[in-house]
Amino acid sequence: MTTEPAAQDPEGAETRGVPLVPVLLGLTVVSGLIDAVSYLGLGHVFTANMTGNVVVLGFAAAGAAGFSVRHAATSLICFLAxxxxxxxxxxxxxxxSRRRWARRTLAVEALLLAVSSAVAFAAPDDSPATVYSVIAVTAFAMGLRNAAVRKLSVPGLTTTTVVTMTLTGLASDSSMGEGTGSRSARRTAAVVAMFLGAALGAGLVIHHGIALPLLIAAAVSGVLAATASGRD
Structure with a gap:
């Protein structure tokens, strides 16, 4: 008599751990933290939200005060990489296995964010080495994560770094848009998660600098990497 491989067992390893929906919401909180660090602590640049970063690049290219073409371009290039x-x-x-893929990718993200935190702890926040290193590493980590989230294809949570399409889906699928309201809870939770991450990150940057929020972001990503399952 033969037994089915564990990977084909719906009650096996693939289903053990935290479902992907709360995992992705946790990652959305991390995105808010990262953008608070980059925008407030690294010179008005985004490293998670590339929509905002393209706009910032436009501002910088036009010569608007307080924005840097080099910072924005570094972020965009590293995110794409x-x-x-x-x-x-x-x-x-x-x-x-979705579980294995999610855990591996999040483990790499956690490692990259930990490296960013170590750099920030080791040198002043405003030193060029810190600024460019943290921009490059966090942007690369967010690009890697976005590719992973896209592959996971969790309905209602196809991105963890922007909420424009999330808000669009929330409104267009609501009763006001003559929709069914499907996945409204997930979308609302994603918006709240981004807000909470940004608010927490802003408070930490203002009072403690960029190293601590980066360390917290790395820790959260590490916990999610260790606990994520493969089920929605």
Whole structure:
């Protein structure tokens, strides 16, 4: 008599751990933290929200005060490099277990954020080495994560770094938009998660600098990496 492999067992390893919906909401909180660090602590640049970063790049290119073309361009290039790396890895290693793929990717994110935190603890927040290192590493980590989230394809939570489309879906699918309100709870939770992460990150940056919020972001990503399951 043969037994089914654990990977094919719906009650096996794939289903053990925290469901992907709360995992992705936790990552959305991390995104708010990261953008608070980058925008408030690194010179008005985003490293998680590329929509905002493209706008910032436009401001900087036009010569608006307080914005840097170099900072914005560094963030955008590193984010794209992270997303491209995530795409390549998902095609080579992302087949099969969603749980394994999610955990591996989040573990890499946690490591990168920990490196960013170590850099920030080791040098002044406003030193060029700190600024460019943290921008580059956090943007790469967010690009890698976005590629992973895209592959996971959890309905209602297809991104963890922007909420424009989330708000659009929330409104257009609501009763006011003559919709059914499907996935409204997930979308509302995502917006709240982003707000909470940004508020927490802003408070930490204002009172403690950028190293501590980066350390917290790394810790949260690490916990999610260790506990994520493969089920929605």
């Amino acid at each position: 992270g997303a491209a790396t995530g795409g390549r890895l998902s095609r080579r290693l992302g087949g099969g």
